[in-house]
Amino acid sequence: MSQRAISGIACLVVIVVSLVLLSSCVTPSAILTVAEVEGEIYRQVNEERQKVGLTDLDRDPALDELARQYSASEFSKAVEQSSELVYLLCNSWRVTYSGGAPKVHEETAREQVDYCLENNDLRQAMLRSDARATGLGVAIVGDTVYYAQVFDVLNVADEHGDPVRLYENAQSRDPSWEQLRGFVLNDDTDEQPYILNSFVCTSFATMLHDSAEAAGIRAAYVSVDFGDGPGHALNAFNTTDQGLVYIDSTGQGLNTATSGMTLDGQDTTMDYDKVAYVAIGNEYGLISLDRASAFDYEFYEQWRQQWEDYKAKARIYEQTSDPAELRTLREELEAQASILGKYRWDPMGTVTNFYVHW
Structure with missing residues (x-):
């Protein structure tokens, strides 16, 4: 399997638990609305977290909406794949009743929380120590009640198949931009080599994220999907003066760089800190950190065109014999090279989707 294939598996592993239970109808002591059951499940989940020393989860309206869409769709794969659900940890299960249309009642929330506690996968998600917020969705469709609980936790596995757990600094x-630039240049994440099955893109993105948070810099973990092949992981920072900046510090072994000819992949003098340019429907672009002066995708397109112009002019230079013209072309090429640098990072693929997780 290729390096990128392994990288993709490590970057994006989505686990959705869906179980079917059969039970007979129970005469409820009091009928509740689905919204009331959602609220009771939320309250009781926090009670269970308190019992094991974990912090309460906040109720997030955006996560509520995701959970409700998912449960109302009867856990549709299309809904999952077309929303942030594909990147987030989600518990989902359904209960099918016999003997008539189901109704939810006072005991429903307790029954469902107890069921989650008895199921290892559901319990582990409910009691994730790095979860900070959650959303709930309950939907009655036909003879079945669909339950979904979404957490603000990345559903991503590392190179060993273990869940990625990000360090978050509340301070x-x-x-x-200058603070970020200085931090990234001094950080040694990019000095680690990319090693298949050992240290992959999730490792770099997690390492830079945690280093930034430890240094008091707010960081995001970004998952990217491509049209072909596996996905990728990088980081994002919301700078106070330049807005959102994507940083890719994946080290030697994954990305390639060219300057008219392919550079030696073992060239340890290259700096692997890069600004990334991410836009759906466009190639995933990279510019060396010390050469990036703007961060919108239009700048990357202009940069790419400048490289094409440079290469075209270099070909003319190689075929020219007139001394005066050679001198002029050389001066122009040197001026362009002082802006563009010695090499250009090759794009990784066409972005089909991405998710920025703060």
Whole structure:
């Protein structure tokens, strides 16, 4: 399997638990609305977290909406794949009743929370120590009640198949571009080699994220999907003066760089800190950190065109014999090279989707 294939598996592993239970109808002591059951499940989940020393989860309206869409769709794969659900940890299960249309009642929430506690996968998600917020959705469709609980936790596995757990610093703050640039250049994440099955893109993105948070810089983990092949992981920072900046510090062994000819992949003098340019429907672009002066995708397109112009002019230079013209072309090429640098990072693929997780 290729390096990128392994990388993709490590970057994006989505686990959705869906179980079917059969039970007879129970005469309820009091009928509740699905919204009331959602609220009771939320309250009781926090009670269970308190019992094991975990913090309460906040109720997030956006996660509520995701959970409700998913449960109302009867756990549709299309709904999952077309929303942020594909990147987030989600418990989902359904209960099918016999003997008539189901109704939810006072005991329903307790029954469902107890069921989750008895199921290892559901319990582990409910009691994730790095979860901070959750959303709930309950939907009655026909003879079945669908339950979904979404957590603000990345559903991503590392190179060993274990869940990625990000360090979050409550005191971290958004940096200026110069602060971010200085931090990334001094950080040694990019000095680690990319090693298949050992240290892959999730490792780099997690390492830079945690280093930034430890330094008081607010960081995001970003998952990217491509049209062909596996996905990728990088980081994002919401700078105070330049807005959102994507940083890719994946080290030697994954990305390739060219300057008219392919550079030696073992060239340890290359700096692997890069600004990334991410836009759905466009190639995943990279510019060396010390050469990036703007961060919108239009800048990357202009940069790419400048490289094409440089290469075209270099070909003319190689075929020219007139001394005066050679001198002029050389001066122009040197001026362009002082802006563009010695090499250009090759794009990784066409972005079909991406998710920024703060």
